[in-house]
Amino acid sequence: MRLLLDTHAVLWLLNGDDRLRGTARDLIQDPGNEVFVSSVTLWEIAVKLRIGKLTADLGAVIDGCRRSGLRFLDIGHQHYLALAELPRLEDHKDPFDQMLVAQAMTEGLTLVSDDRNIPRYGVAFIPYR
Numbered sequence: 001m002r003l004l005l006d007t008h009a010v011l012w013l014l015n016g017d018d019r020l021r022g023t024a025r026d027l028i029q030d031p032g033n034e035v036f037v038s039s040v041t042l043w044e045i046a047v048k049l050r051i052g053k054l055t056a057d058l059g060a061v062i063d064g065c066r067r068s069g070l071r072f073l074d075i076g077h078q079h080y081l082a083l084a085e086l087p088r089l090e091d092h093k094d095p096f097d098q099m100l101v102a103q104a105m106t107e108g109l110t111l112v113s114d115d116r117n118i119p120r121y122g123v124a125f126i127p128y129r
Helices: 007-015 022-029 039-050 058-067 077-085 095-107
Strands: 002-005 034-038 071-073 110-112
Touching (some): 002 007, 007 058, 022 110, 077 095
Parallel strands (some): 002 110
């Protein structure tokens, strides 16, 4: 299985936080699965650090992703095209989540997230709580 982790899933995985549990944790830890972290996630972390909504060491997060065997997924033109075609949900305006959805759809990845809005896009999805 090929998984794309949302920002909380990445941070909780690296910190050993037990809020990442169940099937999601098992699939992430299964060495037979490919697990990706998007540059969108790193961008979201950097933005939240700058505005004081998060306390973390971005360099340590990147190093932790590498050490954990996570694969990095950059944003490509195909992801922008998919983003432009996503349905518009009036009550879900998070651009980071929307790009993760577009990437997951384009790359055939299952998105690991606990955002209740994600399944509304029709993307393959696994909740982590």
